Amino acid sequence: MTLGRRALIRGAVGAAAALALPRAARATGGIIEGDADAAQLGATPPPISVRPLPGDSVRVLLLRARPSVSLSAPQGFALFDRAPGTPPLLRAAAAQPLAVDAALLARASGGAIAEALGEGPLYVDGRPYRGRLLLMSEGGGVLVVNELPVDLYVLGVLGREISPAWPPAVLQAHAIISRTYALGRRKDAAHAFDLSAGTADQVYGGMSAESPRGNDAVYQTRGRLLWYAEGLASAFFHSCCGGHTESASALWRQEIPYLQGVADPYCVGAPHYRWRSYIGCDTLRSRLGPDISDAGQISALQPIDIDPSGRATRIAVDGSRGQRDLEAKVFRQRIGTSVVRSTLLHRIQVADSPERLQPDPAFDDPSPAPPPQPPRGGPLAMLEGAGWGHGVGLCQWGARGLALRGGSVSEILAFYFPGTSVRSAPSSAGAQTPR
Numbered sequence: 001m002t003l004g005r006r007a008l009i010r011g012a013v014g015a016a017a018a019l020a021l022p023r024a025a026r027a028t029g030g031i032i033e034g035d036a037d038a039a040q041l042g043a044t045p046p047p048i049s050v051r052p053l054p055g056d057s058v059r060v061l062l063l064r065a066r067p068s069v070s071l072s073a074p075q076g077f078a079l080f081d082r083a084p085g086t087p088p089l090l091r092a093a094a095a096q097p098l099a100v101d102a103a104l105l106a107r108a109s110g111g112a113i114a115e116a117l118g119e120g121p122l123y124v125d126g127r128p129y130r131g132r133l134l135l136m137s138e139g140g141g142v143l144v145v146n147e148l149p150v151d152l153y154v155l156g157v158l159g160r161e162i163s164p165a166w167p168p169a170v171l172q173a174h175a176i177i178s179r180t181y182a183l184g185r186r187k188d189a190a191h192a193f194d195l196s197a198g199t200a201d202q203v204y205g206g207m208s209a210e211s212p213r214g215n216d217a218v219y220q221t222r223g224r225l226l227w228y229a230e231g232l233a234s235a236f237f238h239s240c241c242g243g244h245t246e247s248a249s250a251l252w253r254q255e256i257p258y259l260q261g262v263a264d265p266y267c268v269g270a271p272h273y274r275w276r277s278y279i280g281c282d283t284l285r286s287r288l289g290p291d292i293s294d295a296g297q298i299s300a301l302q303p304i305d306i307d308p309s310g311r312a313t314r315i316a317v318d319g320s321r322g323q324r325d326l327e328a329k330v331f332r333q334r335i336g337t338s339v340v341r342s343t344l345l346h347r348i349q350v351a352d353s354p355e356r357l358q359p360d361p362a363f364d365d366p367s368p369a370p371p372p373q374p375p376r377g378g379p380l381a382m383l384e385g386a387g388w389g390h391g392v393g394l395c396q397w398g399a400r401g402l403a404l405r406g407g408s409v410s411e412i413l414a415f416y417f418p419g420t421s422v423r424s425a426p427s428s429a430g431a432q433t434p435r
């Protein structure tokens, strides 16, 4: 046990070393001499210019519309004008937080770049991040983007998207699709960032999200990407498919050969493989808003137009003034994805009181989570459904189940993305759109 743990830690140290950013360039002239702050910097020379990032990098939106953000770094940091060839705007001393606001950014011609001096992360409001920060003013507030090599970015994704305690094959498969997804989302320089750090893309937590097991999975798969023919695959994923993944053509009307939807026996028993949720009819009506405003009192809701995966493509709403229907994915977005966890809906019941609701016992499964208790009062709706997420691509809980049955990284990816292959990029993989 002790040996295993030591080996893991050694592996993580190796991974970190192999993925580390290059050391700070030595200052041989220029800004350090004659600068009154130089004494504060101690023995660590500052960068004399913005350092290039190795390999493919991504720009991740961390914060926006903030009046100011607090930045710090263990050995201090430098703030540069984004216009190349200009001297640093300022240098902050070691471990000294500095508030950056729109007034400070107005001193830069087109935004600023913050880089840590020496090794170590940059802290944004107390949270550590690798790479560097791009700072822009936007509508009087501050927009903060973390730019870093894609492999370092994936270190901070794995611990937010799945548990580091899951089998290595799942962690490695996820590292490959997270890396592929990120490079596939890269945009040109006209865009301020490529991805957001939230659920609109992949959840990214910077160094706080890292773990030795996750870092090892990134290291073991470094540079590996998911391909279809000569292009990067659209590497979508979701939490749990509920028994059948969704096709891209059904959800987005895009015909993608390797995203056709597969029957998935491996996520049975996942926490949201089967679920029930409740919502008051008043809340339902206010969230659906103009879509059903002229339908009157809601008396019934029904999933209709079921696609080949079993998901509803439309929801019919019976009201006291007639029937309306709306797209199921719009219904899910409007009501909220924690109430309508998927569009793989078994049934929706509407009743005047919780006592009149009749859960379908045949729909229950041995999920570890107990079903929620219905709220008091009514009228209300009870939804019964399967899985959590849009259902396209890799099912995270299914990939775990497959790995626990001995499935390898390539077997997991071939199951959820049939016809794709895993290989390294011969050169800059995501560079279809030059910066």
Ligand SMILES: [Zn+2]
Pocket (backbone or CB within 6 Å): 240, 241, 242, 243, 244, 245, 264, 266, 267, 395, 397, 398
């Ligand atoms: Zn599944």
